[in-house]
Amino acid sequence: MTQPHIRLTDVEMTFSRPDGAGEDIHALGPIQLDLRHGEFFAVVGPSGCGKSTLLELMIGLSTPTKGSITFEGKPINGSCPDGIGVVFQEDASFAWLTVRDNIAFGLRRMALDRREQDERVEKALAMMGLGEFADVYPSQLSGGMRQRVCIARTLVTEPRLILLDEPFGALDQQTRLLMGDEILSLWRKTGATIFLITHALDEAAMLADRIGVMSSRPGQLIDIVETNWPRDRDSRIVEEDAFGAVTARLWRSLRVESMKAIGKKDARP
Amino acid sequence: MSGSGRRLIENMGWLTLAILVIWQGLYVVIGDIALRSPMATLKFTASFVTTAQFVTHLTETGKAFLMALTIAVVSGLAIGFWLGIKRFASDVFEPFLIAVYSVPKITLYPILLLIFGLGLSAKVAFGAIHGIVPIALFTLNAVRNVKPVLLKTARVMGLSTTATIQQVIFPSALPEIFAGLRIGFSLTLIGTLLGEMFASQRGLGFLLMNAIGLHNVDVIVMLTFLLTGFAGIAGIALLLINRRITAQI
Ligand SMILES: Nc1ncnc2c1ncn2[C@@H]1O[C@H](COP(=O)(O)OP(=O)(O)OP(=O)(O)O)[C@@H](O)[C@H]1O
Numbered sequence: 361m362t363q364p365h366i367r368l369t370d371v372e373m374t375f376s377r378p379d380g381a382g383e384d385i386h387a388l389g390p391i392q393l394d395l396r397h398g399e400f401f402a403v404v405g406p407s408g409c410g411k412s413t414l415l416e417l418m419i420g421l422s423t424p425t426k427g428s429i430t431f432e433g434k435p436i437n438g439s440c441p442d443g444i445g446v447v448f449q450e451d452a453s454f455a456w457l458t459v460r461d462n463i464a465f466g467l468r469r470m471a472l473d474r475r476e477q478d479e480r481v482e483k484a485l486a487m488m489g490l491g492e493f494a495d496v497y498p499s500q501l502s503g504g505m506r507q508r509v510c511i512a513r514t515l516v517t518e519p520r521l522i523l524l525d526e527p528f529g530a531l532d533q534q535t536r537l538l539m540g541d542e543i544l545s546l547w548r549k550t551g552a553t554i555f556l557i558t559h560a561l562d563e564a565a566m567l568a569d570r571i572g573v574m575s576s577r578p579g580q581l582i583d584i585v586e587t588n589w590p591r592d593r594d595s596r597i598v599e600e601d602a603f604g605a606v607t608a609r610l611w612r613s614l615r616v617e618s619m620k621a622i623g624k625k626d627a628r629p
Numbered sequence: 630m631s632g633s634g635r636r637l638i639e640n641m642g643w644l645t646l647a648i649l650v651i652w653q654g655l656y657v658v659i660g661d662i663a664l665r666s667p668m669a670t671l672k673f674t675a676s677f678v679t680t681a682q683f684v685t686h687l688t689e690t691g692k693a694f695l696m697a698l699t700i701a702v703v704s705g706l707a708i709g710f711w712l713g714i715k716r717f718a719s720d721v722f723e724p725f726l727i728a729v730y731s732v733p734k735i736t737l738y739p740i741l742l743l744i745f746g747l748g749l750s751a752k753v754a755f756g757a758i759h760g761i762v763p764i765a766l767f768t769l770n771a772v773r774n775v776k777p778v779l780l781k782t783a784r785v786m787g788l789s790t791t792a793t794i795q796q797v798i799f800p801s802a803l804p805e806i807f808a809g810l811r812i813g814f815s816l817t818l819i820g821t822l823l824g825e826m827f828a829s830q831r832g833l834g835f836l837l838m839n840a841i842g843l844h845n846v847d848v849i850v851m852l853t854f855l856l857t858g859f860a861g862i863a864g865i866a867l868l869l870i871n872r873r874i875t876a877q878i
């Protein structure tokens with residue numbers, strides 16, 4: 361009965377070739393999805409199944425060929441509503457700004473007094489483990505650290521809905537688990553809704569309340585797994601039996617789809 | 630200054646020394662018919678640059694060059710940004726610009742003379758058309774090569790088109806744009822001097838042409854020396870700025 365935070369109704373995306381030659385690419389859908397206020401939702405799916413496409417639709421960077429999307433009850437068309445923050449899959453740090461200025465970039469555009477802005481930036485620097493790199497340029501950082509700069513840049517604006525596209529892709533497994541903890545504690549503190557795209561099943565299983573499993577292209581949600589984790593969980597959840605069960609179920613749903621995605625047509629369940 | 634900057638200047642010092650040695654060697658071989666020794670050139674230059682005649686010509690060339698450069702930079706950047714942002718337009722105009730780039734501009738000079746007449750505007754126009762095209766081409770490519778994810782970031786943050794150009798596209802494209810500006814700078818200088826050489830009564834180009842007519846080797850060598858020196862120093866300065874910009878990226 362309460363309104364979902366973001367609602368996708370019959371969303372489909374087809375790319376037509378710019379030169380008009382060849383077949384159109386049916387990249388996604390149809391997708392039905394309601395995200396509840398404050399939930400942590402993860403999406404897993406084989407490479408090329410349309411996850412990034414889905415994310416771009418949710419922030420109004422492209423318009424679905426069919427269906428509609430509403431955020432906090434208002435339709436999204438053509439522009440990203442205030443209150444949504446995004447971290448893209450590719451490195452989007454600004455090479456000409458220091459780490460600190462990168463993180464402050466979005467904040468500076470908000471009506472917020474300077475002291476508050478600076479405080480938020482310092483907090484984000486500390487949280488993302490970038491404190492000693494505040495004054496260097498992104499070219500001096502590793503790929504994983506640059507991605508953390510982008511995460512920090514998004515978090516400081518305190519969005520109500522945070523979309524993350526494989527943000528930990530460039531991190532090693534240990535850092536990935538620790539960053540997961542940071543995201544979890546941030547999620548608890550802010551009460552934001554989180555939509556996380558990942559290719560790591562264990563990451564999805566550890567972080568999310570619900571996990572959507574996508575089929576190979578055109579991506580559709582073929583399964584939604586509820587984890588029922590307590591809200592104050594952390595990465596130590598991986599020790600629990602239930603964690604193994606969730607990961608196993610994800611893999612059962614995904615195995616066939618992943619094989620299709622890498623071209624094994626005769627894949628059998 | 631950075632270590633690499635100091636090394637660059639050090640290397641330039643050695644290069645200058647090498648040039649002086651080769652110059653002296655050439656002078657020994659060729660003799661006074663077509664060349665002067667470095668020492669004699671320096672002496673002649675020192676006395677000539679203070680004459681009123683030289684100052685007038687220098688001012689004239691300086692004025693023409695600055696005007697041509699301003700026009701080339703402003704319109705080159707404008708054309709480049711416009712075409713770079715409008716993908717379709719750039720697909721249409723880029724081959725055209727490259728064609729213009731490869732045409733020897735001297736073939737256009739008679740037309741320019743007919744339009745502008747002898748004098749300042751013709752050589753300013755001639756200088757500018759040399760600079761505009763490379764600046765526009767480099768800017769176009771620089772703008773087109775801005776990573777799409779940066780533009781997406783700007784859109785998601787709600788930046789207006791102007792703010793996106795100022796705060797994202799321009800800084801991101803700057804290193805490559807600057808490379809275009811360096812080339813545009815030298816070509817504009819060449820264009821302005823050529824303009825003066827072929828149809829002008831004033832300026833260093835005219836002075837050079839005149840000296841060639843009179844077979845005044847002193848003046849010819851001096852002007853070559855001055856212009857090379859100026860182009861060299863300006864080139865190093867621009868290179869240093871370029872390094873500063875790219876150092877971060
Ligand atoms: N602008 C576009 N034009 C044409 N096709 C596109 C476009 N963007 C994406 N596609 C196609 O849509 C499909 C889905 O792409 P998408 O990037 O959403 O996949 P993904 O699930 O994010 O993959 P990955 O896990 O590798 O990031 C791919 O087949 C891709 O080639």
Ligand SMILES: [Mg+2]
Nearest residue numbers: 411412413449
């Ligand atoms: Mg993707």
